[in-house]
Amino acid sequence: MQRPDMSVAVAGIKMRNPVMTASGTFGYGAEFADYLDLESIGAMISKGLSLKPKAGNPTPRIVETPGGMLNAIGLQNVGIDAFIEQKLPYLKNVNTPVIVNLYGNTLEEYGEVAARLDGLSGVAGIEVNISCPNVKQGGIVFGTDPGAAQEVVRLVKKNTSKPMIVKLSPNVTDVVLMAKACADAGADALSLINTLTGMAIDLERRRPVLANVTGGLSGPAIKPVALRMVWQVARAVKLPLIGIGGIMNGRDALEFMLAGATAVQVGTASFLDPSAAQRIAGEMEQYLVDHKIDSVSSLIGALEV
Amino acid sequence: MQRPDMSVAVAGIKMRNPVMTASGTFGYGAEFADYLDLESIGAMISKGLSLKPKAGNPTPRIVETPGGMLNAIGLQNVGIDAFIEQKLPYLKNVNTPVIVNLYGNTLEEYGEVAARLDGLSGVAGIEVNISCPNVKQGGIVFGTDPGAAQEVVRLVKKNTSKPMIVKLSPNVTDVVLMAKACADAGADALSLINTLTGMAIDLERRRPVLANVTGGLSGPAIKPVALRMVWQVARAVKLPLIGIGGIMNGRDALEFMLAGATAVQVGTASFLDPSAAQRIAGEMEQYLVDHKIDSVSSLIGALEV
Amino acid sequence: MSNVELSPNYFRMRMTAPQELLASAPGQFLMLKVTDAIDPLLRRPFGLFDVGTFTAEYAGCGAQTYCEILYKVVGKGTKLLSALHHGDVVDLLAPLGRGFDLGPAGEEKVLVGGGVGLAPLYYLAKALVERGEKVRLFAGGRNRDDILCITEFERLGVETYVATDDGTLGESGFVTQVLERHLSKGMRIFACGPTPMLDAVAKMSARHEVPCQVSMEAYMACGVGACLGCVMKGANHTEATPDYRCVCKDGPVFDSFDLQWS
Amino acid sequence: MSNVELSPNYFRMRMTAPQELLASAPGQFLMLKVTDAIDPLLRRPFGLFDVGTFTAEYAGCGAQTYCEILYKVVGKGTKLLSALHHGDVVDLLAPLGRGFDLGPAGEEKVLVGGGVGLAPLYYLAKALVERGEKVRLFAGGRNRDDILCITEFERLGVETYVATDDGTLGESGFVTQVLERHLSKGMRIFACGPTPMLDAVAKMSARHEVPCQVSMEAYMACGVGACLGCVMKGANHTEATPDYRCVCKDGPVFDSFDLQWS
């Protein structure tokens, strides 16, 4: 048999396979060059970038929880300019699409970061992280309010000609409502889910483990919630979806595709196994071979309910 | 040293220790009499009861997930009358408060079930499960809409003179908003969290594992989310709280108390170890002994942030 | 404990057990917590393959009850289980559920096992033989690796019939076909195995008017009738008048007439 | 692999490793995946205690690189690790991080270890002794059970000084007090242990104008500089001009001047 066709495209971004690396879990890419072939994966998503460099939160920033981990990195990043100068040149030499994850501390910043990236060669698309508190609106999170999310998406859209993925927060009553709002505002694709807000307590010290008190839960523990949300959104919204949450192996990834995702992102798994993204793409392909499936895209949304 | 004082009271319900058994995970109590001393735990909460007997969902109804499980039992129960006739007499002979968990398929049913229980001896209090879809309002879940939740709580309050605990759903953008709504509507205590909605997929069969497609996630996986919500609500609402979610041992239980819970409920843990509730109460007491703490209530909300 | 591989992916594990297990009935099951950690989280159910007592001399420290299970590695729980060895400890909850009703003496007893469904039938055969009953065993599987412990049954004096899908052991074909040739009134069937096999046996027993008990499987969480996760449709179940039975508590052994078949 | 308990709760584990580890530097570390299952989920970091090669004769099948770690059981990961034995396999990621800068020849090298902080110092001592340096070791712990492998250091020709809080081995008191008496210019300190000890050593080295490298610990997820979970404040860190360093990538060994102390 021929090798199965593993390629997919999300909002015009063509990928050799559906496995992308999730923002914040793959550094700026180069960190992993020793552990996997960067040209074996579908796409790389950068650490979340903001207009100015950001220091992030005090420590401790991470803690393990049952089947998962909490992080409160606080979006530490080098800032968009340093990324363009110091990180992008390396990535340009890698034949794999680079997608820049971005966020703003204010609505305007979202627009500015997007504008800064527009027209830059070597950036295949942008992923807008809307899970940030809107300082001006009293800390309400852009990603949990449909109106605020739409404002962000519209503004970014105005400032970019690149494919725009909007990354949804799971900390909402109705993820479909958020998805529709972002679709209406011009998103080209949706990725989900970002982390669930959680907390860990150090009983002996009677304190939160994380300096930031709460953090974002990721890893296998959240996979059922992520699958459910992908499935719900897939039935309600026409946009291509990228499934994220607790994907540890090829089977997990294929489940997300059955639920309706066109591609997937691998996050926490890269911490346990720095070559996880490559391995997972390989496992997916092997599954297709074993089951005599010609093309991975035939599985998208193929769940029978 | 004297034995520490393990007693707590929630909305006037006095308990020998803070460990209650969570609804739906302890049957009607008698199922566990062979495995633990029913008079060693703080309180028992019944399986969720409705006006009429309920068949529940088709099977499969449960599936294991990483660090947790999904269930879609569909609230199968014998109905309030059969409970009163067949189950309650046994429980009356057990010297441990019995709290009846109830729900309605419509707003009115909530009121009727509560009324049926009012004045019944042997029922120390009621716990209102608002995580049910409101059929009349197009399936919106009572527990995710502040207005709908308030209606339920007000109506039940009107129909009962018993202490009323309202059990909150975690599937909301803002649990504090829901907590405040229920507090304003007359809840005497709040318990949280119910299960997170999730999904599991059988890759080989290309079908959801659960006949119901989605189910409720419980177990250690959800503990960080539950702790976070208890902490958030404790800071915003004056009512006594009951912490629920992934509690497996005494340390977990005490963490919930530090976060602000007056008592805890043990759910999934009882499946792994049918004597879990008793064991956990013992582990909590041992912790107090080891740390020379006189009374467990001194830990409530003692988290230093 | 001891834990030996009988054929590829099939293991027989013996573990010391509380004395109460001596009062268990064939067909009852136990639930094992495979690990202290949370992965896998839930206990795993296994039929009692045998229960017995080591003499004080053998055990070296007073008489000691033991029980055995026969299991197939199918997923991560059984995989972990298969790696256990002498000196390891595993947490068991037993006995659980309702076992077989041995029925009146004198009838011929017919045991039908598919693959690892043989497990509870050995304990049953022992009990029946002890009562002096005539016992036959019909064992089926996909190939010869699925046919286990036949010698043990024969040693009890059980007459055995074997069929495999691929004919690598015994007759070629389904064990139910072999069974059908031997079935007659006055017999009593006890069956355990994959649901399609049980379905066929249940229908056949109805045709032949032979009483039949089946041991069922279902996903389980609690094993004690509390979670309602393991239910099965009773014979008279309809959407309007639902009749669910707990496999863990009302079963795992049911009269085949009490369940709804395909 | 081999895995032996050296004193209560302290274990020394040797495992075969990829040959590249021979090129590792003392002070670098590895991360172990303690189980295939998800509990514990994250890898656990341990300093390289030793790296070497079994000869082909000894290994029986070609020369074989090995590495060793010395670890203390403190939680579930190390508990599981302590149960591993010959024949078990553990997944390791190594070498990681920046090791010690051995410094110019001729200076006297002073190693300071608190409890299991001794671990990376043995590999370091070997490298220094190989270069013909004079090496002293100051080892501290709460009691004698915390003082490990002193004989191994002495066998290398290292002069050793021991202090325990309770005086059950060596001097009574903090190892830093012993160190202070022997410290003089022209020495170079390499320290690993609990943060309060490192804090004291860093300040002492500043007072005595002795260069000092410290090996730090932090919660880690990735170990490769990607998650930014393990950061520590650099010397010039302020709220306004933050300067965070990755313990896993920029460290775990830092010049004590590059970090912010209490």
Ligand SMILES: Cc1cc2nc3c(=O)[nH]c(=O)nc-3n(C[C@H](O)[C@H](O)[C@H](O)COP(=O)(O)OP(=O)(O)OC[C@H]3O[C@@H](n4cnc5c(N)ncnc54)[C@H](O)[C@@H]3O)c2cc1C
């Ligand atoms: C009452 C009862 C008695 C049983 N007796 C035996 C026995 O004697 N010997 C034996 O080998 N097996 C027996 N089983 C089946 C056994 O419980 C499952 O094979 C085992 O739980 C699978 O666990 P796992 O972690 O290896 O597989 P998982 O990774 O959990 O799943 C692998 C496969 O096993 C199936 N499975 C998982 N859990 C169960 C379950 N609770 N019940 C049925 N299927 C399941 C799943 O459908 C899945 O396809 C019995 C089951 C029941 C309900």
Ligand SMILES: Cc1cc2nc3c(=O)[nH]c(=O)nc-3n(C[C@H](O)[C@H](O)[C@H](O)COP(=O)(O)OP(=O)(O)OC[C@H]3O[C@@H](n4cnc5c(N)ncnc54)[C@H](O)[C@@H]3O)c2cc1C
């Ligand atoms: C670079 C580095 C090198 C290390 N070298 C050694 C060594 O050679 N020998 C040794 O015994 N230990 C060493 N440690 C510490 C070791 O990693 C922890 O003791 C171990 O991870 C605890 O795992 P656990 O599952 O047993 O404990 P857990 O149950 O996870 O936690 C128990 C305690 O250990 C602490 N802990 C957990 N994870 C870490 C971590 N990543 N770093 C520091 N503390 C942690 C927690 O604060 C907690 O109090 C090193 C740590 C680092 C960062």
Ligand SMILES: Cc1cc2nc3c(=O)[nH]c(=O)nc-3n(C[C@H](O)[C@H](O)[C@H](O)COP(=O)(O)O)c2cc1C
């Ligand atoms: C340490 C860490 C840092 C993260 N940083 C970002 C970020 O900067 N931007 C973002 O959109 N998501 C961030 N995420 C979320 C992940 O991209 C991903 O959505 C989430 O971890 C769920 O996937 P997983 O379960 O596979 O890890 C981060 C996650 C982790 C664990």
Ligand SMILES: Cc1cc2nc3c(=O)[nH]c(=O)nc-3n(C[C@H](O)[C@H](O)[C@H](O)COP(=O)(O)O)c2cc1C
């Ligand atoms: C099998 C099962 C059935 C449940 N049934 C009910 C119910 O009838 N009513 C209710 O309010 N909660 C029900 N719950 C939710 C639990 O009471 C509890 O809130 C949840 O499981 C989280 O706690 P845990 O992680 O300790 O299990 C059920 C949970 C499980 C696992």
Ligand code: FES
């Ligand atoms: S397994 Fe819980 S009711 Fe049967």
Ligand code: FES
């Ligand atoms: S552990 Fe991830 S950056 Fe250091």
